[in-house]
Structures are given as structure tokens and as C-alpha cells.
Amino acid sequence: xxxxxxxxxxxxxxxxxxxxxxxxxxxxxxxxxxxxxxxxxxxxxxxxxxxxxxxxxxxxxxxxxxxxxxxxxxxxxxxxxxxxxxxxxxxxxxxxxxxxxxxxxxxxxxxxxxxxxxxxxxxxxxxxxxxxxxxxxxxxxxxxxxxxxxxxxxxxxxxxxxxxxxxxxxxxxxxxxxxxxxxxxxxxxxxxxxxxxxxxxxxxxxxxxxxxxxxxxxxxxxxxxxxxxxxxxxxxxxxxxxxxxxxxxxxxxxxxxxxxxxxxxxxxxxxxxxxxxxxxxxxxxxxxxxxxxxxxxxxxxxxxxxxxxxxxxxxxxxxxxxxxxxxxxxxxxxxx
Amino acid sequence: xxxxxxxxxxxxxxxxxxxxxxxxxxxxxxxxxxxxxxxxxxxxxxxxxxxxxxxxxxxxxxxxxxxxxxxxxxxxxxxxxxxxxxxxxxxxxxxxxxxxxxxxxxxxxxxxxxxxxxxxxxxxxxxxxxxxxxxxxxxxxxxxxxxxxxxxxxxxxxxxxxxxxxxxxxxxxxxxxxxxxxxxxxxxxxxxxxxxxxxxxxxxxxxxxxxxxxxxxxxxxxxxxxxxxxxxxxxxxxxxxxxxxxxxxxxxxxxxxxxxxxxxxxxxxxxxxxxxxxxxxxxxxxxxxxxxxxxxxxxxxxxxxxxxxxxxxxxxxxxxxxxxxxxxxxxxxxxx
DNA sequence: CTGAAAGCGCTTACAG
DNA sequence: CTGAAAGCGCTTACAG
Numbered sequence: 123x124x125x126x127x128x129x130x131x132x133x134x135x136x137x138x139x140x141x142x143x144x145x146x147x148x149x150x151x152x153x154x155x156x157x158x159x160x161x162x163x164x165x166x167x168x169x170x171x172x173x174x175x176x177x178x179x180x181x182x183x184x185x186x187x188x189x190x191x192x193x194x195x196x197x198x199x200x201x202x203x204x205x206x207x208x209x210x211x212x213x214x215x216x217x218x219x220x221x222x223x224x225x226x227x228x229x230x231x232x233x234x235x236x237x238x239x240x241x242x243x244x245x246x247x248x249x250x251x252x253x254x255x256x257x258x259x260x261x262x263x264x265x266x267x268x269x270x271x272x273x274x275x276x277x278x279x280x281x282x283x284x285x286x287x288x289x290x291x292x293x294x295x296x297x298x299x300x301x302x303x304x305x306x307x308x309x310x311x312x313x314x315x316x317x318x319x320x321x322x323x324x325x326x327x328x329x330x331x332x333x334x335x336x337x338x339x340x341x342x343x344x345x346x347x348x349x350x351x352x353x354x355x356x357x358x359x360x361x362x363x364x365x366x367x368x369x370x371x372x373x374x375x376x377x378x379x380x381x382x383x384x385x386x387x388x389x390x391x392x393x394x395x396x397x398x399x400x401x402x403x404x405x406x407x408x409x410x411x412x413x414x415x416x417x418x419x420x421x422x423x424x425x426x427x428x429x430x431x432x433x434x435x436x437x438x439x440x441x442x443x444x445x446x447x448x449x450x451x452x453x454x455x456x457x458x
Numbered sequence: 459x460x461x462x463x464x465x466x467x468x469x470x471x472x473x474x475x476x477x478x479x480x481x482x483x484x485x486x487x488x489x490x491x492x493x494x495x496x497x498x499x500x501x502x503x504x505x506x507x508x509x510x511x512x513x514x515x516x517x518x519x520x521x522x523x524x525x526x527x528x529x530x531x532x533x534x535x536x537x538x539x540x541x542x543x544x545x546x547x548x549x550x551x552x553x554x555x556x557x558x559x560x561x562x563x564x565x566x567x568x569x570x571x572x573x574x575x576x577x578x579x580x581x582x583x584x585x586x587x588x589x590x591x592x593x594x595x596x597x598x599x600x601x602x603x604x605x606x607x608x609x610x611x612x613x614x615x616x617x618x619x620x621x622x623x624x625x626x627x628x629x630x631x632x633x634x635x636x637x638x639x640x641x642x643x644x645x646x647x648x649x650x651x652x653x654x655x656x657x658x659x660x661x662x663x664x665x666x667x668x669x670x671x672x673x674x675x676x677x678x679x680x681x682x683x684x685x686x687x688x689x690x691x692x693x694x695x696x697x698x699x700x701x702x703x704x705x706x707x708x709x710x711x712x713x714x715x716x717x718x719x720x721x722x723x724x725x726x727x728x729x730x731x732x733x734x735x736x737x738x739x740x741x742x743x744x745x746x747x748x749x750x751x752x753x754x755x756x757x758x759x760x761x762x763x764x765x766x767x768x769x770x771x772x773x774x775x776x777x778x779x780x781x782x783x784x785x786x787x788x789x790x791x792x793x794x
Numbered sequence: 795c796t797g798a799a800a801g802c803g804c805t806t807a808c809a810g
Numbered sequence: 811c812t813g814a815a816a817g818c819g820c821t822t823a824c825a826g
Contacts (some may be wrong), residue, residue: 203530204529219539241509371737383622403714519823801821802822807817810812
């Protein structure tokens with residue numbers, strides 16, 4: 123193949139000047155119908171497509187919105203990506219995605235390099251908390267940023283949408299305590315920089331306000347296998363009657379492990395999660411959880427890029443409420 | 459703010475020529491250490507970032523790889539996107555994603571417009587089958603394309619990776635028949651353009667080769683709710699002893715519906731799916747399914763963009779094999 | 795090792 | 811309504 127056709131080739135084929143082709147393309151200025159038709163015919167014949175880079179350059183436009191995220195196949199992030207893409211497209215932006223593994227600094231750097239070499243209008247960071255926020259902020263430089271956080275202090279001033287993990291965890295824990303459980307155990311995931319995750323903090327708050335004992339957390343990562351191991355550990359402790367899992371994806375293998383160990387949910391042990399994944403209602407037993415509005419969080423983050431000072435978005439809290447299902451019930455022998 | 463700093467500003471601040479700044483940036487040609495330091499200092503001070511559009515224009519590079527997909531939050535597609543992104547980044551490309559709803563032609567067109575206005579090196583279509591392939595192909599024009607198909611004829615000649623849905627469905631159905639079931643019912647999803655889905659074809663083939671009766675399919679879409687309804691319909695038919703669901707995501711609500719109707723899995727009814735979603739092993743009962751290698755499919759599709767004639771990729775078949783778990787067993791009263 | 799010149803493919807004023 | 815000119819911000823030969 124030769125080089126792809128340019129606007130000059132089209133102009134020559136249509137026997138008009140280059141700016142006239144441009145006018146047909148952009149529709150900015152009226153063009154005589156016959157001229158217009160000749161140009162369109164030439165475009166079709168040559169299979170011409172305007173060069174996006176040249177266009178972006180001359181218009182000073184940055185047509186790309188970047189998303190920086192950890193594994194985007196997880197439920198909440200997948201929903202946010204989906205909604206940002208849809209909203210961005212309506213505004214004429216293309217969404218570019220950079221998957222950054224917070225534990226792998228080298229790959230993080232290279233992914234950022236590649237992304238920031240594009241004409242980027244702004245970047246949405248899904249969970250700034252995860253990264254070394256000051257370093258990331260420095261690398262982003264003057265690029266407009268919006269982020270979705272779960273409430274932890276990120277140490278820098280960035281427009282953010284709050285997904286209120288802490289409040290969600292508090293409510294789930296309160297629900298379990300309200301059923302009469304003496305306390306609630308917690309399958310925790312690591313927070314940012316070695317600190318406890320916001321969901322762990324909310325759990326602890328609820329226990330304290332109720333004066334309930336605070337059992338040690340069972341740590342897990344985000345893998346199914348690690349959730350299963352956590353479940354097996356909890357199953358071995360007969361005093362466990364209620365388990366709050368950091369998220370639904372962990373609650374499923376935890377329930378599975380309890381089942382394997384012969385403990386019934388919810389008769390012997392109640393289990394609850396957070397997120398309300400699509401499958402939460404299809405599990406046996408169906409899972410009590412807290413629905414978070416990730417769709418809204420994605421849309422709001424995009425809006426923040428354009429309107430960093432919109433107070434309604436900055437304080438916006440993406441939550442929806444407790445979803446009560448079958449996996450939670452009063453403890454086996456309620457003493458009150 | 460003023461306009462962002464350009465390479466001219468940096469050159470002035472560092473008291474060097476513009477090309478010298480460029481040389482520091484690209485590292486293409488050695489620069490004297492002191493000069494280099496001055497330039498780097500100026501870059502840092504001004505917060506300069508090279509304009510991606512100008513760079514792409516002058517280098518004639520197309521730094522973006524586009525992905526066209528339906529809802530990317532579904533498991534298989536999410537994995538493919540993830541793997542394409544990682545592979546693309548290694549080669550210095552950024553991945554832009556365009557979510558096209560095959561049922562909404564207008565939004566499809568606008569999403570394509572926005573995507574194709576970028577400097578695109580190539581496009582990966584996840585499941586060409588879904589779209590009006592000739593029309594899509596025409597709109598893509600000379601843009602290099604690779605696609606992942608599930609075996610249906612797409613009517614155009616495009617480099618493709620085959621995810622062999624048909625073979626997977628055949629094997630799952632054979633497995634159920636091999637357990638002694640008189641026949642296997644099927645919860646089907648729509649194929650492209652009103653034709654049966656490849657998974658339905660594979661199911662039918664297996665029944666025919668075994669001489670088993672071919673019960674009518676129970677149609678579903680991709681929603682949990684519709685899977686549940688399909689399950690309820692099957693539960694109402696006492697002759698049903700084995701159900702092959704188009705995918706795992708449907709198998710969960712189907713099992714749930716059977717459970718609600720008082721039919722035990724696998725004692726009364728066996729259920730199997732395709733995909734091997736992460737949660738398949740955590741369900742109670744754990745789900746027998748067929749593992750498809752979406753990670754490989756994504757990587758192979760990217761390779762095809764660069765090497766459209768690599769035969770090993772074109773005939774590549776992304777499958778992994780049957781995963782036997784608890785949800786399938788011999789029928790209640792085996793007569794042999 | 796470094797500077798002056800040319801050019802990538804477009805669009806935007808400026809004239810007519 | 812249309813053409814000739816200028817310029818967007820870079821990089822790549824071309825000289826020195």
C-alpha cells in the first residue's frame with residue numbers, strides 16, 4: 123500500500139482547494155452543493171479519513187479523556203468505566219484506559235508515559251487512594267484530574283467523588299448487630315499505604331458505638347482463593363455468628379467455605395457484603411449487601427473534570443442503601 | 459491560566475534551539491550533559507508536556523488502538539480488554555474503547571465517528587458477528603482490523619481469532635449426555651441477525667450425534683432476571699433433568715430459580731454453563747462449565763493487528779476445556 | 795554536539 | 811461561496 127490519502131489528494135481529485143475540502147468536512151461554512159458533491163465523491167473514492175492528530179493540533183483540542191484504574195474487570199470499576207465512556211462520547215471525547223497495578227511501580231510509570239503522550243483533555247483516576255498520590259499528582263502535572271475516592275485522606279487537593287465505603291460498612295455492621303449478634307467478624311482487604319481500608323474503619327465504628335467486642339480482622343486480598351481461605355478460618359471458630367465481608371466478591375467464597383465446613387448460612391452464620399453485584403441475588407442463599415451507585419460515581423467524576431468546583435459533585439456520595447436478602451438472620455441462640 | 463507551555467517556551471528558557479529540546483525529549487541524538495540539564499530544568503520549571511497531537515502528526519504515528527465492544531463489564535470481554543491494554547501498552551500504544559450497542563444504530567454511528575477521528579493504528583472488534591459486519595467494515599475503511607469471532611460466518615474477510623463456542627457447547631452437552639441424561643435442555647441467547655448463537659448450534663450437534671431428542675430452546679437475553687425466568691420455566695417441566703446454559707452468568711439465576719421451585723441441583727436437575735467465571739467455583743453447588751481462554755483471545759487479536767497473516771493466530775482457538783464441578787450428575791433414575 | 799530550515803495534515807482568518 | 815497564506819507544535823534531515 124501507498125501512504126493513506128490526505129486532504130491534498132482529495133482536493134486535487136475534486137478540483138477544489140484544500141480549505142474547501144476542509145469546509146465540507148467540518149460543515150463550518152456553507153459550500154455550493156455541486157462542489158460539495160464533488161468533494162464527497164472524491165472522499166469516498168479515495169477512502170479518505172481526516173488525520174486525527176493534525177486536526178487535534180490545529181484546533182488545540184485534546185480529544186482524549188484518560189482513565190487510570192486498577193484491574194477494570196472488577197464489578198464497580200467496570201461500571202464506572204462503562205458510564206464514563208458513554209458520557210464522554212456524548213461530549214465528543216474518546217476514552218483511553220491505562221491499567222496501573224499499584225504494586226508494580228515500573229509498569230505504572232510506563233503506562234502513564236504512554237497515556238500522557240496523548241492529547242489528553244483530562245484524567246479520571248479511579249481510586250486515587252491506591253497510588254502514591256503525591257507522586258502521581260506530580261507526574262500528571264497540569265493535566266486536569268478528577269478522582270473517585272472512598273473517603274481516605276489522599277493528601278492532595280483534587281476534585282473528587284466520594285463513594286462512601288465507610289458509611290456503607292457502618293450500616294451493614296449495624297444491621298448485623300441489630301439482628302442480635304454479639305459481634306461481627308470482618309474479612310478485610312488492605313487499604314492504601316498499609317492503612318486500614320475505609321470499609322474496615324466503618325465496621326469498627328459500628329462495633330464501638332454498639333459497645334460490641336472488636337475481634338481481629340481476617341485479612342484477604344481480592345482473589346477468590348483468598349476469600350475461601352478466610353472463610354475456612356472463620357468456620358473453624360464456633361463463636362463466629364456474623365461475618366461482614368469487604369465486598370460481595372469475597373462474600374461468595376466465604377459462604378462457600380462455611381458451607382464446606384458444615385456451617386449453614388444464615389442459620390449458623392450470617393454473611394453480608396458490599397457492592398450488590400449482579401449475582402448477589404442469585405446465590406443460594408441470596409446475599410445481603412449494600413448497593414453502591416458506581417454508575418453515578420462514574421458520571422459525576424466526568425462532570426467534575428469539566429466543572430471542578432461544582433459543590434454538589436464534590437460532596438456527592440455514591441450510595442444507594444442496604445439490600446436485605448437471605449444471607450443474614452438472627453444468631454442461632456438469641457439470648458435476649 | 460495562560461496557554462500551556464510549548465517547546466518554544468522551553469527552548470527560550472533553556473537558551474537553546476527548539477530541535478535541541480526535541481533531542482533531549484526523544485533521546486534520539488546525544489546532547490551535551492550541561493545543555494541537557496538546562497533543558498530538563500526548564501521543562502520541570504515550566505511544567506512542560508510535549509503535545510501528543512503534534513508528535514503523532516510529524517512522526518506519522520498512529521498511537522491509538524481502538525477496541526469496539528458491547529458492554530465491556532461482562533466477564534469475557536472484560537478479560538479481553540484487560541489483556542489487549544496490557545499488550546498494547548508494551549508496544550507503546552494507548553487503548554481507546556468505544557462501546558457500541560448493536561441494537562442502537564444511531565449511538566453506534568456516533569461512537570464510531572468519535573473513535574475514528576483519532577489517530578488510530580488499528581481497531582479490534584470484539585465479536586464482529588454482533589454488528590452489521592458489511593456496514594461496519596465499510597465505515598472502518600482502510601483502518602487495520604482484527605476481530606474475535608465465535609465461528610459464525612461474518613461475510614467479510616477479516617483477520618480473526620476464533621473463540622470456539624460451538625465446540626465448547628458440544629463438549630458440555632456431550633458431558634451431560636454421557637452422564638446418562640435422555641436429553642439436555644438449553645437456555646439460549648440470541649445470535650447475530652436473528653440466527654442461532656454458535657453455542658446453540660454446538661448443543662444441537664451434540665444431541666443429533668447422540669440421537670437424543672431436541673427439545674425447544676428456552677430463549678433468554680443476557681440479564682440475570684431473564685435467566686431466572688428461564689429457570690422457572692424449566693423447573694415447571696418435570697421431564698427436565700439436564701440444562702445447558704449459554705453462559706455461567708445465566709446458569710447462576712437458572713440454578714437459583716430451580717432451587718426456588720424446589721428442584722435440587724444436581725440431584726433432580728444438572729446444570730452447566732460456559733466461560734468459567736471466577737465465581738463458578740464458589741456457587742453452591744459449584745458450577746460445571748467450560749473454560750474459555752479470553753486472555754489468550756485478547757492477546758492474539760492484538761497480534762493479528764500487526765501480523766494479519768500469521769496463520770497460527772488466524773486459526774487459533776481460544777479454548778481450555780471442560781471444568782467438572784458439583785452441578786452436574788447422573789439423572790435421578792438412571793435406567794441403564 | 796547544535797542550529798536554521800522544511801514539513802507533517804489539517805483549520806482558521808483574510809481577501810476577494 | 812471559494813482560494814492563497816499562515817500557523818498549530820513538534821521532529822527530521824541538512825549543514826556545520
